[in-house]
Amino acid sequence: MALRDQFTDSLKTAMKAGDQPRVSTLRMIAARLKDVDIAARPKGIDKVGDDEVIGMLRGMVKSRTESAGMYRQGGRPELAEKEEAEIAVIEGFLPKAMDEAALAEAVDQAIAATGAASARDMGKVMAELKSRHGAALDMARASPLVKSKLA
Numbered sequence: 001m002a003l004r005d006q007f008t009d010s011l012k013t014a015m016k017a018g019d020q021p022r023v024s025t026l027r028m029i030a031a032r033l034k035d036v037d038i039a040a041r042p043k044g045i046d047k048v049g050d051d052e053v054i055g056m057l058r059g060m061v062k063s064r065t066e067s068a069g070m071y072r073q074g075g076r077p078e079l080a081e082k083e084e085a086e087i088a089v090i091e092g093f094l095p096k097a098m099d100e101a102a103l104a105e106a107v108d109q110a111i112a113a114t115g116a117a118s119a120r121d122m123g124k125v126m127a128e129l130k131s132r133h134g135a136a137l138d139m140a141r142a143s144p145l146v147k148s149k150l151a
Contacts, residue, residue: 003050003053003054003093004053006093007029007030007033010022011023011026011030014026021082021086021089022089025086025089026089028060028086029057029060029090029093032056032060033048033056036052036056040052051134054094054095057090057094058140060090061090061091061094062140064084064086064087065087067079067083068083068084068087071083095136096136097141098133098136098137098138103137103141103142103145104145106129106132106133106137107125107142107145107149110125110146111125111146111150114128116150117150118150119147119150119151121150122146122147122150125146125150126142126143126146129142129146
C-alpha cells in the first residue's frame with residue numbers, strides 16, 4: 001500500500017475514533033505532502049513517489065525534534081510533549097531504520113563497491129548507499145560514519 005493511501009486510511013480511522021491530536025498531525029502531513037507535490041510540478045511530476053514522501057517525513061521529524069528541544073530549554077514542556085506526540089505519529093509511517101551493525105555493513109559494502117579511498121570520494125559512497133538502500137537508510141546517520149571510515 002502506498003504511503004498516500006496509508007495517510008488517508010489512518011486519517012479516516014482517527015476521525016472515526018475521535019483522536020483529535022492524531023487527526024491534526026495527519027492533516028498536517030497531508031498539507032505538507034500537497035506542498036511537496038506542488039513544488040514538483042515544474043519538473044513534470046504530478047505526485048512525488050514514496051522515496052520523496054519518506055524524505056519529507058524525515059524532515060518533519062527533524063524539525064519537530066529541534067522544536068521540542070527548544071521548548072524544553074524555554075521551559076515549555078507542554079509544547080515539547082505536543083511535538084513529541086507528532087513525532088510518534090510521523091515515525092509510524094517511516095520504514096524501520098537500520099541498526100548500527102547493519103548501517104556499518106552497508107557503508108563498508110558501498111565503500112568497497114565504489115573503490116573509495118579518501119574523503120573526496122564521499123559523494124560516490126553516499127550515492128551508492130542511496131541507490132542500494134533508498135528509504136531504509138537515514139542519510140543523516142550514514143554521513144558521519146562514511147566520513148570517519150574515509151578519513
